[in-house]
Amino acid sequence: MASSMALSSPVSLFQLCMLLFSFFFFFSFSTSSSAKLNPTTDSLSLSFPLTSLPLSTAKPLNTNPKLRTLSSSSSYNIKSSFKYSMALVVTLPIGTPPQPQQMVLDTGSQLSWIQCHNKTPPTASFDPSLSSSFYVLPCTHPLCKPRVPDFTLPTTCDQNRLCHYSYFYADGTYAEGNLVREKLAFSPSQTTPPLILGCSSESRDARGILGMNLGRLSFPFQAKVTKFSYCVPTRQPANNNNFPTGSFYLGNNPNSARFRYVSMLTFPQSQRMPNLDPLAYTVPMQGIRIGGRKLNIPPSVFRPNAGGSGQTMVDSGSEFTFLVDVAYDRVREEIIRVLGPRVKKGYVYGGVADMCFDGNAMEIGRLLGDVAFEFEKGVEIVVPKERVLADVGGGVHCVGIGRSERLGAASNIIGNFHQQNLWVEFDLANRRIGFGVADCSRLSK
Incomplete structure (x- = not known):
């Protein structure tokens, strides 16, 4: 993530965990070798539909002659879709034969x-016994040794001499399982190379994570993807469970x-730099206009200082946008100047957003106007006044911007909102x- 975060009551724990997951990676990786993606002219260009067995035995990675691993000469440009709530949820075909798995697309x-x-109730989890290409990494694998560049999180040997990992979050929750190698099969004749994945035996959510940052263990790097894109649809009101569909490309x-x-x-x-994530999309x-x-x-x-603080990253796994104190204070001052008494006093949504309002969101948006994030060369992201406020439920709407310091972060994060x-x-x-x-x-239809 740097990010997948959650700010709505029904799923706030998941989103917060995702945010903490990202920052845990951030702090871990910033102390390891800074892996750079060195793309060649080779590229994997794909798109695909996005909408309990103990791991006690390491199975050999079977070779199926009917399955062709995508090589550097392969070129695919296929558009598909994902579901958008507070996260971008893709459904990926994993294993041989493929089993559909929901994962949060996370560029952080x-x-x-x-x-x-x-578990009970049943979830659509991956069943390793059904895949001929599934392989659990043994303890002797290089990734299972401490301080391996790009993977400095704790790994241990389990009782079966398999590589075991654990992620612990600040709120006391955790996710853990085995490191494995598995393919993504997009069609009967086209698969990715074997990818290093986590196979979680304990976690708090039914979905996994599709890691998309610049690290050497990310999906783009392992699958030789050199370009990808997504289009996030307009989110629905908090009480609407009909999640909109967005578009996703791997490739051109x-x-x-x-x-x-x-x-x-x-x-x-x-x-x-202690506060820098070198693997983020910085x-x-x-500047900012309101x-x-x-x-x-x-x-x-908006740029990293000598200690790395101030980095600005684009993060699909974060719901809201977060700003360091200096920027956040100027934004809040402007909100108070324009809307003053309308601000909901003493209200902090999700522990991070304190610019919230009761009443007519369209009227408040008209008073506030468009919000723009400015970049070099005149490039900008303009958020129209109709979408400045997020419906967080209970008749409350909040400006979709939070203070990074409340997260223990020192970065500016442009979230999917x-x-x-x-x-x-x-x-x-x-x-x-x-x-x-x-x-x-409209594009997803």
Whole structure:
């Protein structure tokens, strides 16, 4: 994640866990070798539908002649979809034969993991015994040794001499299981190479994580994906369980000719900063406008300082946008100046958002005006006044911006709430991120 976070009562624990998951990765990886994605001209370009057995025996990775691993010469550009609530939930075909698995698409995380437990009530977890390509990493595997670059989280040997990992969160919850190797099968004749995944035997949610950051264990790096993009639809009111559908590409996006791009900020391997996540998609944000008024925020606030604080990242796994104190204070001052007595006093949603309102959200939005995040070369993300406020339930609406400090974070995070009706393309080969306004709900049909 840096991020998957949650700010609504029914799922707040999950989202918070995802956020903590991301930052746990962030702090761990920032102390290891800074892995850089070095894409070649080879690329995997795919798209696919997005909408209890103990792991006691390491099974050999079977070779099935009917399955062809996608090689560097393969080229696919297939559009599909995902479901959007507070997260982007894709459904991936994992294993041989494939078993559909729900995963949260998270550009702030590295390791992908799936659910491998059968609990009551039954969940659609992955059953390793049904896959001929499933393989559990033994304790002798290099990834199971401490301080391996890009994977510094605790790994141990379980009683069966298999590689076991654990993720612990600040609220006391955790996820743990075995590190495994498994394929994603997109059709009977096309599969990815074997990928390193987590196979979770204990977790608090029915969904896994699809790690999409710049690390060497991320899905794009392992599967040789050099470009991907998504289009987040307009979210529905908090009491509406009919989740909208967005679009997702792995590979070239036919709409990219009209995208506007900003260069990703990269950091040399030798650059060690305690608050920096070198594997995040870091962008050069320069300022914020509210209602056409440019806020008095120095551009340096949006870039990492000597300690790494101030980094600005694009994170699909985070629901809201979060700002460091200097930027957040200027935003809040402007909100108070414009809306003053309408602000809900003493109310903090999800422990992070304190710019909330009762009453007519459309009227409040009209008074506030559009919100714009400005980047280099005149590129900007403009959030129209109709979508400035998030419906958090109970008749309450909040500005979708929180204070990073409340999360224990030192970064600016652009969450998926401010990526609605926008193509976001991650061009890894050219080290850039593209944005293009779109009607994302219509595109998915």
